[in-house]
Amino acid sequence: MLAAVRIRLSCLHLPTPPSPPKPSLSFPFSTTPQTRLPHHISATPKPTLPKPSQPTLFIPPGLDPDEVTDQMILPGSNIVVGPYAGDSKIKQVEFVGSSVRPKDCPKDERPEFAMLGRSNVGKSSLINTLVRKKEVALTSKKPGKTQLINHFLVNKSWYLVDLPGYGFANAPESARMDWSSFTKGYFLNRETLVAVLLLVDASVPPQKIDLDCANWLGRNNIAMTLVFTKCDKMKGGKGKRPDENIKSFQELISRNYKIHPPWIMTSSSTGLGRDDLLLHMSQLRNYWDN
Numbered sequence: 001m002l003a004a005v006r007i008r009l010s011c012l013h014l015p016t017p018p019s020p021p022k023p024s025l026s027f028p029f030s031t032t033p034q035t036r037l038p039h040h041i042s043a044t045p046k047p048t049l050p051k052p053s054q055p056t057l058f059i060p061p062g063l064d065p066d067e068v069t070d071q072m073i074l075p076g077s078n079i080v081v082g083p084y085a086g087d088s089k090i091k092q093v094e095f096v097g098s099s100v101r102p103k104d105c106p107k108d109e110r111p112e113f114a115m116l117g118r119s120n121v122g123k124s125s126l127i128n129t130l131v132r133k134k135e136v137a138l139t140s141k142k143p144g145k146t147q148l149i150n151h152f153l154v155n156k157s158w159y160l161v162d163l164p165g166y167g168f169a170n171a172p173e174s175a176r177m178d179w180s181s182f183t184k185g186y187f188l189n190r191e192t193l194v195a196v197l198l199l200v201d202a203s204v205p206p207q208k209i210d211l212d213c214a215n216w217l218g219r220n221n222i223a224m225t226l227v228f229t230k231c232d233k234m235k236g237g238k239g240k241r242p243d244e245n246i247k248s249f250q251e252l253i254s255r256n257y258k259i260h261p262p263w264i265m266t267s268s269s270t271g272l273g274r275d276d277l278l279l280h281m282s283q284l285r286n287y288w289d290n
């Protein structure tokens with residue numbers, strides 16, 4: 001049953017049929033080369049919240065696309081709120097434990113969301129922001145802080161999962177690990193995984209390793225929401241703004257995804273996108289439950 005629902009959820013944004021995988025120099029799992037031409041969200045010269053165009057919207061199951069109005073689209077995202085968005089409030093959170101191996105993770109069948117992304121992208125910070133507690137998940141300026149699979153039980157009913165980051169460009173040798181063998185089994189075998197939140201740093205231009213990661217998830221039918229982090233960081237001078245980096249990332253993603261995956265802009269510093277991301281997760285969860 002769980003597996004069937006998972007397939008239904010992931011089908012919402014299946015990538016184009018995969019071409020033969022090409023060895024990747026950076027992302028530890030094999031990935032797909034990009035194939036389709038870009039197109040995407042309308043250009044937004046000033047505001048930091050790009051407005052999505054209709055064909056790129058994420059419309060949840062049970063909602064007729066013709067019924068979608070602007071008010072139903074969560075701000076700074078392409079996500080439409082449908083009939084399954086229930087109560088998204090977080091009333092309680094507790095750290096359940098750290099697992100060294102995927103097979104040691106909790107076995108109680110509760111649905112879960114996994115935080116995935118480059119080291120230092122803000123996975124642990126986002127967990128703290130979502131649950132409104134400062135140090136539930138440990139954060140650090142130095143990459144490689146999170147080293148295990150950490151389960152946080154929310155409202156005694158679902159899990160947030162903090163994972164080690166991939167891509168240790170600036171991490172000390174001691175912080176590096178065999179990320180691939182460590183977490184690959186988790187993604188491929190975790191039946192209770194509702195969706196992966198793939199965190200992408202919006203303060204820097206698109207990184208190949210993140211695109212490879214998104215493509216790997218797509219090829220393996222793992223449901224993904226793109227969560228752009230650090231949207232508060234406005235680069236001056238030559239650096240691009242978060243909305244420009246996000247647009248570039250989405251153009252690259254749309255080459256491989258027939259239907260654009262859900263995406264949302266966030267900042268753990270300002271709380272941008274917090275409530276909206278929770279609403280999105282709530283509707284995915286409720287769909288899962290039903």
Ligand SMILES: Nc1nc2c(ncn2[C@@H]2O[C@H](COP(=O)(O)OP(=O)(O)OP(=O)(O)O)[C@@H](O)[C@H]2O)c(=O)[nH]1
Pocket residue numbers: 117118119120121122123124125126138139140141142143144145146147163164165166229230231232233266267268269270
């Ligand atoms: N400006 C800004 N800084 C952020 C944001 N999110 C995280 N940071 C900072 O980025 C650094 C890394 O944050 P973490 O949450 O530890 O990152 P992580 O992805 O969990 O890193 P690993 O555990 O090493 O994989 C910390 O110094 C955070 O304060 C954000 O939204 N805005």
Ligand SMILES: [Mg+2]
Pocket residue numbers: 123124125138139145146162163
């Ligand atoms: Mg971390």
